[in-house]
Amino acid sequence: MATADAALRDTFTLQGVTAVQPRRPDGGFDWDWRGPRNDPEWAWFFNRHLVFTDLLAAYQQTGDVRYRDRILVTLDDWIAQHPAPSGITFSAAWRPLEAARRVMESWIPIYAALRDDPAAFPPERRARFVASIRDHALHLRNHHAFSGNHLITEMLALTRLGLTFSDLPDAAGWRSYALDRLARAYEDQVYPDGAHKELSSHYQRVVALNYQELLDLLRASGQEEAVREWEPRVHRLWDYFAAIMKPDGTNPLNNDSDTESVAALLRQYAPHIRIPEQTVRLPWAGQVIFRSRAAAAADAAGVRGSGFGVQGSANAAAANNAKPRTRNPKPAAATPPPLLYAFFDTGPRGTDHDHADFLHVSLSVGASDFLVDNGRYTYTPGAFRDYFAGPSGHNVLLLDGLGPDQGPRAVTAAADAAGVQGSGFRVQGSDSRFPSPAGNPKPETLNPEPAASAAPAVEIAWGDTTFASASRPAFAANPRAADWRRLVAHVPGRAWIVVDRVITFSPATLTTLWHWSPECTVEPVPGQPDSLIVSRSSATLHVRHAASQPVPADRQQITARSRPSPQGWYSPRFNMLEPASCTQLDQAIRAPLVNVWLFSPAALPGASIRISADHRIVVQLDPATSLTLDPEAPGKSAVTGTMR
Template sequence: MSANVVNTLRLRAFTTFLSLSASLALAALIFRVVRSWSGRDYIGDSSFLIVSYITYHFVDVRLLPILALSAAIVTILYWISRRTGKQLLLPNFIVIPVFLLTFLFAAGILFKLVSPVDRLVSATTLSDKDFIALFDLQNPSLSKVRISYENQDYQEAQNRLLDYFQSRFRAHSETVRERVDPKQVLKTANLALEHSFTIKGRTKMFPDNIGWHPELSDDREWTYLLNRTLWFDDLVTASLLTDDRHYTDEFSRQFKDWIAGNPLPLWINERNPAWRLIDTGIRPYSSWIEVFKLLVNSPYVDDETRLLMLKSLHDHAQYLFYFQTSGTNHVLIESRGLLKLANEFPEFKRAGRWREVAIRRLESEIRKQVYPDGGHVELSSDYHVRSLNHFVFPLRQTSGPEAHVAPGYREKVEAMRDFLFYTLKPDLRLPLLNDTNTRDISKKLLSEARTDHRGDLLFIVTQGAEGVPPPVRSRAFEDSGVYVMRSDWTELAQYLIFDAGPYGGWHGHEDKLSFELSAYGTPMIVDGGAYRYSGDKLYRAYFVSSAAHNTVLIDGRGQSRRFIEANKRPERADEAQRNESNLWFSDEEIDYVSGIYRDGYSDMQNSGSGDPVIDKSVTHRRDIVYIKNDYFVIADTLSGSGTHDVELLFHLPPESLPQIAGESVNIRYPNEATLEILPKGQGQLDIFITAGQRKPIQGWFSSEKYEAVPAPVVAMKFRAKLPTTLYTVLVPSPAAAVTENRFHVNNLAVLDTNCESTKVCLEITSTKSVDRITFPSSDMAGRLSYSKKINSGEPVSFERRVREAGTGDGPHNK
């Protein structure tokens, strides 16, 4: 190919490249215009123009003349070649860089034109005139501000603005003592004076200025939480309670230091500890709005600080308005923060737009994040509560105009309440599903039930003292894959919650088919909890793994759903398919549930780096039958091929006292209630009790302070050729002093006769009766057939023959 032809092709390619650059930038511009016209003039969830995003960060404005000169040189050469008819040969080392630089120039410049950064200007950098112009001066309440502004006395306009807010929030500051616990406020404020901060169980003290970006490389989450500055309102409140200016002086120093060290960014950077979007949303509604409402009337805070806080609140709103995350609970927090700012400061011109966008985002997310049965897609009890609080917020706002939400929004909120209240443990604590740490929220739940005028929820949270009984005690949340078995609504109820749902995304645990059990006023079998998100990676990996849950390990390996790409983010509720392999039945005598895990097993400590070895040759099916008011039976069926080491785990609360008694385990709890674990399987079964073991990590519980506390775990180990089934009977009993008529199992047998070929019979002989429970067999074809029977209304077979004292078996009851 001749040089002239090559050069011509290069020049044509160059012009084509320029055309594509212009087209791409034009498409971005149109996209922005359409989003703005549609009311979505925020770009946090858009993925357009990745190259332009890069150029925004890396193309310095000072480089633009160089890029323009490069483009001009090539353009001139092209023009000369066209005019003279001479094909000018340009070497590759010139053509290719010029092509790329020109593209970056075009895309970068146009991206800067279509992005919101020209409008995202920090209010802290504005002139007095431009700052006052951020307010709706047509608002009659701001008439004095408007007069000063029109008279071009902008300093006086700012004074009148502060006068207005002082009047508006005076009652709020005067009644602060009624809303707080003075002892707790002063404790937090005094620690803040010393620059000592304890976050999620970890304390750090700063001798001089607070390092807003401390080098805690092993615990980035701690730094994020520090920048929420949740103690700011304690400092200002302490000053009002004690009339001591030391608190407000320290607040002013810390606040101004934070502003100086953390200027408003012009683009999203989720690794920026100060402006991560979730923290930008939390600061206003958890601290800074309250701070402003108090400090505006404090005699010890100067006007400069008051105005700086007001300006920064505007910055927070604008940042939350233009940018957002997507697909997680973070966007709910961001939306709530934006809505709170709009409601508390309707005087800002943009407040109406902030409110509209915040509500629209919440409407969109409730469709994506809440299943039809009310479960949240992350399937964490803790994040369910948090998400419910955010979704409820626009329905309960005490300031701003009434929120008008989309059809179906309120119904989803009510479904979320149902899920929360019906899954509560008898002690009114949350079940530890996925990332959840134990905590008492009973007072908040009582307030919720009374505010919402829900008689059934009031009955649940008062344990029958108020309200009306719910229509059912046991309940299946089949979209979420969560099932609850319960004897009654008292604190002494027998209760089991079973998790057979999806993984749940980033907050998910390897806990499918795990369960928790409570009875007679105490938790008996527990989930390990969540621990800390960052810090000690080995312990975090343990708490997420199957080893910290009440399920099985195969050849020392746990479940491996976290390595499936689709599980790394929660599924969309409006696109999810219900798991039809789960079965549920409930009547007055029994509850029955069944679930399957078939996603494979891998090393529990593998954090996701590299390619984990996943063994998918084993399928675990767990059937649970609750014989109401007496006991629970668990059938663990392992299908596949070959011979494997199987380990069945039962995690106990830290204060429990387990003891091996032959082939069973007896556990005593602090209130003297007991639990008996009776296994029945094929071959030799070895039982071990471990607590606080470090190598390998086993036997730990995550406390309310996010600390790992030693806790006993019962491990039942056996080697079996598949398929095999292990049956376990769990018999909870009250304290001996409560009743002499304790339910006690005398014998447990798997029957080979008198059962249909597609079923397995378990016979349980107790002091009260002889019970026979018929399960579907481990054969999958039989299971499918049985599934149809369940759906048509036939329960798992249960027969009870009551034993009469001294006369053997009594009459037959079914």
């Protein structure tokens, strides 16, 4: 009701921004107004007429005709002001995506609810409306996007128009064309492991919901053969979400993404899918999701467990399924140890909505995020768009302030143990000791049954890239300023180790960035200059650092900086901006250097890191357990002692 009442006052909230929509001198809305931030997104969203469904709900609930009449007057004004264009356009009214969203999410539901009301749709209005519907269909048929999530949305809208207005002369042709394009788009845009090629969890959601609606439409229209063809394709899109979902039930913010409830989507659309508790490798998306249960856990009351800094952190899905208490409850089962989670990006950058995030790492302990991807915030060009989409907003390395090469937008082959990811792009593949689906995996491939045997001693993934010299005169003689290999080792239940090996032979400033969740407090450890303790109300992460040789270094914490360039910001959703701490380590180097970072939920008081002259690494987790890593031969890593 609040949204509908605000609309009666010409007040609207779009993508988290609220404003009064101005009107033209003749009384109609200014449909081209870009909102209070001069953002084209406002005009596009306003022309989708999403508020119509809120006004309809208010009318149906109260019977107050003011809500119905506001819909109809606004609809009349829009149709009168916007005859169909003769070609493709990016205008606020007729960008193909807006035409698609408008008819699917607003016009079709409104017409279904009000078409039998003679006061709402008398013959004259009905004729104008149906004529505009046909204009929308012809526009989507002839001037749709060529690819990407826009094409999928536009073809779904054309399918719905063909089914809803089946008595129109061209309806059968619209359906046939749209269904063919939707099938081709799926083959062109979805990897065999279920990842949409834009590699954004937000647009994965858009695509998955669109294809889910297509499947529902096919079921409702009795097209059983088509349903059988589409079911495994749609399930694969949800499989990807199950593979990447964080312990709190939300998604990592890879590329242009918002924080959204993956758990709720899976419960509604794919309840058959098992959520993995083991490490998953997506060889086409180039993403490794490390998972394991912590070695020790807090008790049910949330008291910190012995040697482990986590208070009770129940999985969001489990919490939503909790049963009410009874008068004589059974003894409560022990709270399971929290899930340790890491997201490591070694894949292509994405065909659209991409960020400079190659080799980025995110970490979570149970429902508590620690290292994060910072989100998207805005599409408006400028310093903040550069920050959120560029390397400075990610957990990566910079060389003289610039990010590394990002590789191709898409790949034509899956990563394998030989290290070939795709045409012209090299990624040293991941250790084979965890599931690695290939070809066209079935849903269960990405969701292995819990292993009966002990967890592997260590899981390793790594990737390579270069820092090009085109913008660095000091390196002009060499097309590559430096080579960078990042290796991530996961010791199940215990820790993560991140190894950055940089090879260069000229003076440069190497910058390491670690972006923390806004809920994190980052503090140095007294007497340990190379250690940090990162605290949240529900968990703690201990960080140790070592370098292969002493070099001049400066470590600082940056929060909410706007100038000279943004740093220390986080955006959980579009148009939302929050201060968040960033650890920045600047090192003056002139020769190859290896940095090793140990992240552990437990304090590990006996831990140490040793790096030999040939860059072999020994990480001592406790007096009885050590891990040997070789950045030159990552697959030869070894563990001594008992890991759990």
